[in-house]
Amino acid sequence: MPHPARLTVTLREVAAAAGVSVATASRVLGGSARTVSAANARKVLEAASELRYTADVAARAMRRKSDSIALVADDLTTPSIAQVVAAMERQARTVDAFVTVSAAGGDPRRQLETVRTVCAFRPRALVITSSWAATTAYGARLAEELHSYERRGGRVVIYGDMDAPFDAIGVDDRGSARLMGAHLAATGHRRIAILAGTRERTFAAARTTGFLEGLLGGGVDVRDIRVIDCPVSRAGGYAAASRLLDESPGEFDALMAVNDMIAVGALSACRAAGVDVPGRLSVTGFDDIPLAADVTPRLTTVSLPFAEIGERSIRLALTVAGRPDRPGIRQTVTGRLVVRQSSKVI
Structure with missing residues (x-):
């Protein structure tokens, strides 16, 4: 019995x-x-x-590596990271692994604490979606934590900008943004406002630089370009565009945003102010999130292959580690220009 x-x-x-x-x-x-x-x-x-x-699964996880691949992201609320995570999960399932997700909220202290906690459970690999510098105090401590994890047999992959010797997948934000600047210049736009996000966001700074290079290379006078800082959000784009339209009506013929959410906010501000897009003003974004094709007018943007990035991250994370002193593998993806109804030829 x-x-x-x-x-x-x-x-x-x-x-x-x-x-x-x-x-x-x-x-x-x-x-x-x-x-x-x-x-x-x-x-x-x-x-x-x-x-x-x-x-006792928890006790077992402390004794050996698990089948999990841990993702530590700055912000899990953006449409772009949602696409990356979905692709990571699909790719991980092909090798009977699964993805766990944690958010660090862009706070270096919280990021370090999160990585320490996650590594204690000995995941098979760790992917960090972040832009950080190993030369800062927290960056150096984080780099040492990641090195320690790799010495214990783990794998580290960075998705974003970094200056430490880990395997990484990055986006050529500057080169991709240059495509948009060149396009607007080629289609006759000569007075441009760039909604540039915030200076500490490295991707935003790189995209702003690329926009400027494309515009200047296409013959736009630097004196006719205005760079405006704003929060990297729909609300930030709405507020920045509203102020611009109120203070300088008719001064610009194009608004360029460093991501699609800022551009969507700018479109809403134009609609509220009675400014026709693209008849009176062209508006462009960056990322090509699903919403970009659903707003009215549909958004001209730079499309990034987020699904490919997620899949590549997992494939790279599951490769056999080389020598601890080997240089990190660097992979770079470039965006492509997608022209829709929010911009026009002047």
């Missing part, structure tokens, strides 16, 4: 009931690749079933 369920049944008790060693029971119930005879495997499984043994 089966024993009643107990709060805790140990692996040692299962081994004793099966008449095998603890090591043999562990191999059977822990999914070890080491061979156990069919007879012993049957005895262990029958004993575990009778005793209603449940493996």
